[in-house]
Each structure stands twice: as structure tokens, then as C-alpha cells.
Amino acid sequence: MKLVVCIIAIMVWLLILPGSPDHSLKLSAIAADNGPDEAVREEVFLAFRHRGVDEQVVTAIMYRDRIYLPVSELFDLLGIYYQTDAGQLLLSGHYLEPDRKFRLDFSQFRVSIKDETFNFSIDEMFVDEMDFYMDPELFSKIFNMDFQIDLSNLFLRLQSPETMPVVRRFERREQRARMELGIPYLEFYSEEFERRRSLLGGGFLDYSLTANISDRPNNYNYSGALGMEVLGGDLQGGLFGVWTETTSSVTTSNMRWRYVFDDQPWLTQLYVGQHYSEGLQSRQFRGIHLTNQPIMPRRMLDDFVFHGTAPADSEVELFINNRLVDYQIVDEMGTYDLTVPMTYGSNQVRLMVYEPDGRIREDDRRIQIPFTFLPPGEFNYNVSAGRLETPLPGSQSYSDMASAKMSYGVSNWLTASLGGDYYSEIHDNRPLLYGGLSARFFDQYLTSIDIAPDALYRISTSAVYPNSASWDITYTHFTTEDAIHNVGRYDYDARANLFLPFLFSGTPFNFRLHADRQAFGSRSNNRIRTELGVRFGRLTLRSGYRDTFRYDGSERLSTDGRLTSTVTYSASRARTTPRMFRGTYFRTQLDYSLSRDKFERIDFQVSRRVLSNGWFRFSAGRDLISQNNIFEAGLTFDFNRTRSTTTARTARGSSSVRQSLRGSVGFDDYHERMVFYNRQQVGRAAASFRFFVDHNNSGTYDEGDELIHADALRLDRTGRTRLHDDGIVRVTQLQQYYKENVEINTGAIPDPFLVPYVGDFSFIADPNRFKPMDIPFYMSGVVEGMVLRQQRGEDHGLGGVRVRIRQLDGDFDKTVRTFSDGSYYTMEIPPGRYESWVDSTQLDFLDVYSDPAIMRYEVEATAEGDILEDMNFVLFDRVPEMPPDEMPVSEDLLQRLTERAANALRLFAAAQQATVDQELEKALDFIQRSLDLYETDYGLALKGSINYLLGQREIAREFWEQASQRNPDIEIPDMDELERSIIPERN
Secondary structure, three states, X not given: OOOHHHHHHHHHHHHOOOOOOOHHHHXXXXXXXXXXXXXXXXXXXXXXXXXXXXXXXXXXXXXXXXXXXXXXXXXXXXXXXXXXXXXXXXXXXXXXXXXXXXXXXXXXXXXXXXXXXXXXXXXXXEEOOOOEEEOHHHHHHHHOOEEEXXXXXXXXXXXXXXXXXXXXXXXXXXXXXXXXXXXXXXXXXOEOOOOOOOOEEEEEEEEEEEEEEEOOOOEEEEEEEEEEEEOOEEEEEEXXXXXXXXXXXXXXXXXXXXXXXXXXXXXXXXXXXXXXXXXXXXXXEEEXXXXXXXXXXXXXXXXXXXXXXXXXXXXXXXXXXXXXXXXXXXXXXXXXXXXXXXXXXXXXXXEEEEOOOOOEEEEEEEEEEOOOOOOOOOEEEEEEEEEEOOXXXXXXXXXXXXXXXXXXXXEOOEEEEEEEEEEOOOOOOOOEEEEEEEEEEOOOEEEEEEEEOOOEEEEEEEEEOOOOOEEEEEEEEEOOOXXXXXXXXXXXXXXXXXXXXXXXXXXXXXXXXXXXXXEEOOEEEEXXXXXXXXXXXXXXXXXXXXXXXXXXXXEEEXXXXXXXXXXXXXXXXXXXXXXXXXXXXXXXXXXXXXXXXXXXXXXXEEEEEEOOOEEEEEEEEEEOOOOEEEEEEEEEEEOOOOEEEEEEEEEOOEEEEEEEEEEEXXXXXXXXXXXXXXXXXXXXXXXXEEEEEOOOOOOOOOOOOEEOOOOOEXXXXXXXXXXXXXXXXXXXXXXXXXEEEEEEOHHHOOOOOXXXXXXXXXXXXXXXXXXXXXXXXXXXXXXXXXXXXEEOOEEEEOOOOEEEEEEOOOOOEEEEEOOOOOEXXXXXXXXXXXXXXXOHHHHHHHOEEEEOOOEEEEEOOOOOOOEEOOOOEEEEEOOOXXXXXXXXXXXXXXXXXXXXXXXXXHHHHHHHHHHHOOOHHHHHXXXXXXXXXXXXHHHHHHHHHHHHHXXXXXXHHHHHHHHXXXXXXXXXXXXXHHHHHHOOOOO
């Protein structure tokens, strides 16, 4: 902790500000002589609406049919940075950008912004005891802010060509919210409804029933998959059966049981049954599999630093996948560093540099991060052992197998792996060992190497460019002819792909090329496939060529060249399109054989949506070689409980009809309900939510509680939500074991005064079953009280005072204003812990302090609604009770400080000492009183630290951020070391 003497020295610079001992007299004189007369002015309450601002009530002043608007109140709502000096009647700050500084002098009626200064009359700006006020026209002249007042409806609106800071924050929040759906910036709420393992629970059954009716013997296919929770893990498997008039058969597949371990980094999943190995060559086996791979796939690899140079004061913006993720002003050294997390997959990165002279530089790049890469320092393994499900090629027996693979993230551009495979049929008591490297060079170039001396050597490299052009090349040299790693008995295998988009005369084209070659001895197979495409609006044309060349030495054995032309068109859904063609998709294809020098086949297809849940398709084709026609028509309907597909086909004089039904049945065992869906559910998870009014305040659904029929859920991931007739909201298509964020949409609840016991929360989805979650609702609370001003020993109510109410364990945050008698109240307050305080700006104007400075209380969850009365604040003139005289502040220092600054400094020192003494509530009161006198960056930082020690981490972060905004060089405590360094014996 800093020495008190050092703190005092620093605080001298912070606290010696111009003061006015006759502040109250000066304020009264300005209000009386240079502003509206108290006796004839009227308060007008206007509902203020602006994007990013929840509707707020603004108190304007009407005088002689003229409206004056409160400056600091509007600046607070709009997020405009300002500071007030009530003693000198000054309001200063910067408007939108740091270099657009302004200064409003209400004593001299002078305004300066940037390099311009204006003088105005006393009819345009004045001060009263609550705020600074200006004529709306003055806002327009100074800040280009056009305030529009609708007195008939008591509305206040703002129009401005510039974006207000509150709107920017709102847009950033929206951008982050959208971004959190698919990238690693997602933050989870507190977890509710913890994972509870069941010996036997739930269950899903996916089914598919198909009947094939034709002039040949009919056949009937059926398949199904079963999944449920067994012994705390998930069990699932499938079966497939065929029945005809003469035969029938049934087979099973993918029968396995998995157990997921919680909070075990060294072992996360155990599989028993049928699974796939993770070795050099993946094979299906029956046995056991262990891994420590994370349950939820990683989203982020690592933090990437974008470093560069640009002229000082340039603005640098970093976009990833067209989303602004960071922003920086270039320092005086001409350098910038932007650090952002990079996600797996393809990242389109765009760096925009706006130089002071108006020039714009743009740098586009594509960063590829395959899922094979591990974050630096991460270690993963996969171990498998068992017996293969199918014999190796050329064998009649089932080989025993074992496989192990380990991977380690060396850096964010290099991942190394080691492993070994063993198959009893081809290995003589010695496993096949291999190693590999995956590397990324210059952001967009990827290279991977596999080295297995007893099997193969493989290298592959690829790149993707900002314009989406890409290429990849893979070469494999085989050193073995075993039936697993070299099925074709090749000497080597080489493959290459190229994709090149380009514009020609403003028209988008794209070119694709694929080539591969397999060599064995003197023979080789060579394949090539090319395609050229062009798009004209909704019309797309493609022409392709493919061929296979087989050689023995230099002699060509065979060739099979073919040209293909395709035309597709997707009709618009606009009203100008004839109704019968709206949204219709057309496709036609013509094939030409180069070896036969003939047209081979022509096909035509049309498809479109019918009704609200159906899809119709029709295709016709003709084999130009055999002169046979093929016709096919299909109709698919997605019903709520099943999916039906009917297909009729005729070809070569034979006709057939196929009818299939597909769907899923789930058993919600908690509510004893069979639930039918048209999508497969096995291998996924579901949840059932029951909303109810908890009349007996038990926290559980009991007899007599009122069920709420409302679909009031929001999920941050893809999931199908449906309100059933039993009043339960069920969500399907969730991922097993994934943590899900849930928000309760109170706007969908019929009674607006009902609030949920938990608002936003997270839960972990249970496997192959419905996870039950009961959400009790209670009547919202009411907080009411008074703001009283004590003068000459008497208390009287003070109107127009802003009282802030903020939830400590939730998101509720509201500012209410007292009525003319000083009373205030607010409704619809959710249960939870809260704190309230009087607006510090208004306290400065009144030159008073509040008792209490901060009021903490709890709104309890009750069916009738908790009512908290007498939540009163009393305002006293600022002659506060001083901390003990032994606080170490020198007499010389006190003489050089104004009385007000000295009092603030004493309170700050007292807050420090109380913190050391672990009297945290007392410390919070001292620092709040100090901030009421003078708001400083050190005071805000200390208030953040005290709140942190009280367990209010989010509030601590807010105050620390405010301190950093005022003084970027201020030292903010480290969260992990705070308790150890200041009060090590705590806890």
C-alpha cells in the first residue's frame, strides 16, 4: 500500500481546484438575477427517447412560454463526457471526440468549443440549484443537437447528424451480443439447475419408416436410434431392418455408452462400445476409448497482436469477419498494437488506418486456423483399444487394435503430435509409430507433415486469400502395402485444388481446378476436373470438363472425357414476379461425351415451396444414348410431429412409389409426457421449463401455485422452443453437456408485475433427455421513500432529485426522480440485493451531502410483492463529521487547501485507514463522502477496491474503469493480489 505521505502529495494535485466559499450565495444570485424567476417558472416533465437510451423522464423548465433543457442530465443520458465546477458555474468536457473540447461558462454567458468562442444572453442559459439549463436552440448552435419538444404529448426527441456516445455503446453491445453467438467472447451467466446424474432417465427414439411399392417385389425398410441417460452417462445406438415377402434382416450400429467427467482436465470422456479411433487411419472398432478433449469444442486459439506503424494521431480500426473488434489512436511514436482473440476456422481480417491528412489505408488478410491446432501449452490425447468392426481388406478375421495419439500446442502457429497404431493382423508385436506437425506461416499459409516411416510420408500445404481465392496441394509417399494405410497399393498419391474468383467487365466469374495422380509401378491414374462459372443476378451458368487418363509407362490405356453445362435460376419472391413462379428454383444440365463424340444426357429440375411447410420438386431426364426417359416427382411436408416424403419415379418402363415417415419421440420423465418432433433427437439434449406464480413462497411448484402459460425464453444458441398445451415450454436440438445461456423475457409474461426469481442464468444440458427447470415468479417489489433537505433544524421535501437504484446481483439499474414533495417510488423491482444513492452532481449543486451516502437493502421474493418504505435520504449542508484528528494531514497542507478540499482529503485518508482496519462499510461511507466533495480518479479507484473487498466485483470494475478514463496512468489494483497485499489475514 502506498505511504500516506505519498498519497497526500498526489492528492494535492488532484484536489486543489478553484473553489468559492460563497458558492450558495453566488448560485442563488445567478438563479434570481440571470434566469427564470422562481415564482413564475414551471417544471415540465418530458419523456426523452433516443436510440440506446431507455425512456427517461427529463425535467425541463418553462418560463414565459420558453422551454429550457437540463444540460448535465441530458449529457449523462447521452454519455457525453463532462465535469462541473459548481463554485465557478462551469461545465466543461469534450464532445464526442477528445479533441472537441468545450467549456460552458454560466457566469459570463460564454461558450467555447474547440477554437471557437461565443457569447450568449441571459435568456439563453442559466443555473438553478438542480442543474445547468440552456435553450434548445443553443444546443443546436453549439453541438448541432436538434432537440424537438412535443408539449402536447410531453415528448422530447433528439436528432443529430452525429452519433451520440450512448448510441455507440449500444451498437457495441449489440455487436458483442451478435458476436457472442458464434465466437469465444461468450460469457456465461451464473449456473443454475446443476447437473444431476441419473441411473436411468429420459430417452429419445428416432425412427424412419419407408415403403417401396413397385412392379417388383415390395420392400419395407425401418431404422431407429435409441438414446437415454444410463448410469450417469449417455447410452445410444441404432438398428436397421429390411423386410420383404421372402426375407428379413436386422443389424445394429454405433452402440456405445459415454461417461463425461466434470472438472477433470486429465480425463474428460470415456467411451465403451462402438467408436472410431483417432490414429493415423481412423477405423471403427468395438472397445474402449479415453480422451481429455474438451466437451465443448474450443472456439478461440489464442490472442493475436497486430502491430504496425502510422502517422501519429491516426485512427486504426480492426475488423474480423466484417465486425469491428478493436480501435486505437496511434501514439506519438507512430506505433499501434491491437490484441484480439482469434477463433478457429477462417478469419477475414481487415485493418483500416485513417491518417490525419485524410488518407485511408486498408490491409486485408485471411487467417486460417484449423481445428487440429491447439492453443499454446494445451495437451490432448486419445487412447483406443478393442477389435475392429470389419475385417481388413483381404482378410476374413477381425483384427485386434490399439491406438494412441497425443497433441501439444507449441505456439499459436505450431502444433506437434505423436502417436502409435497397432493391428494384430499386420503388425508383429510392434506398433506403427508416427509423428506430425501442423504449422501456419504468414497468417494464411498452412502446412502439415505426417511422418510414419513404416507406412507413409505425407505433406500438405494450402492458402486462402482475402478475395476468397485458395489452393491446396497434398503429396503422400507410401512405404508399405498394408491393407489399412495403402488400400490401392500405390507408390504415391498427389492431389491439387485451385479456386480463383475474378471480375470481368464487372461480372463475377470463378474458376475451379482439381487434379490428382496415383502411381503404382509403371502404371498411373490421372484425373482432372475443371469448371468455369459466371453469375448474372439470379442466373448462374457453369461449364465443366472432367477426364481420367490411365497410363502404363508412356502408353495411354484409356480416357473418359466429358463436358458438362449447367444453368440454374432462382426466381425472386417479389410481387412483380408471377405468383406461380415466386421462390421457384430451376436447374438444367447437359452432358457431352468426348470419347463417344455424342451428347449423353439432359436433365431438368424444378422445385419450390408449397403451402407453409411443404416442398415440391420435379425432375425429368433423358439418356440420349439409350433413348430412355426418367421422370421423378416428390413432395415433402414438415409437420410438427413428423416429416413425410412421397416420391414417384418412372424409368425404362418401370414405375415405383416410395413413402417415408421420419421423426422422433422423446419421453419427458419429469412431467410424464411423450413428446413428438419431426427432427432427430438421439445424441442431443432437451429442456423443459415450467413458469409458475409461487403463492406459498416455497420456491417449488406445489399444489395451489398458478401455472404461467407463456413462451418467455431466449437462448443464445440454436434450439427449437415450443409452448405445449400442458403449460411447459420445451426446448429441443440442444448439444449434450454444453453450457447454455438462458434469458427470461418478462415482456412475454401476461402480468407485467410478475418477475422471475432468476432472470439470466446458465445450465448444462443433460444427455438424451429433457432437463426439468422450474422458474418461480413473484410480484415485483416496490421501493418508496423521501429525499429531505435539512435547513435550520427542519426537514422539508426536495423535488426533482435523481435517486439511482442498482441491483448488486443482477442487471436492474434505474434512476427515479422525486416529486415536488420530495417523495419517490418505483415498482417492478425484481427480488435481489440493491443499493441506492442520490445523484452526486445534484449534491454538488446543492453543496450538500447525503445521509446515508449509500443505502443497501434486499427485496425479498414474495407472492404479494415486497414493499420497502421509508427509504429516506436526508441532505445536510457540507459540514460533515470529520474522521479522527489523528488522521495524518499536515497543518501546512491544510492551510494551502481550501476547506472543502481539505475535508475531501481527510475523508480519503480515513477511508484508506478504515480499509486497512477491515472496517469496509465505514471505509465505503468515508470514500463516498469524499467523492461527494470532489470526484477524483484516486477516489474512484479506492471506491472500486473497497467494493471488490465487499464482494461486488462488477461494481468494482465500473469504478476502476471510471478512474482509468479520467487518468489512464493510474495504477489499478490486481484482483488476485488485492486481498493478499492489503489485508492478508482476511478469510
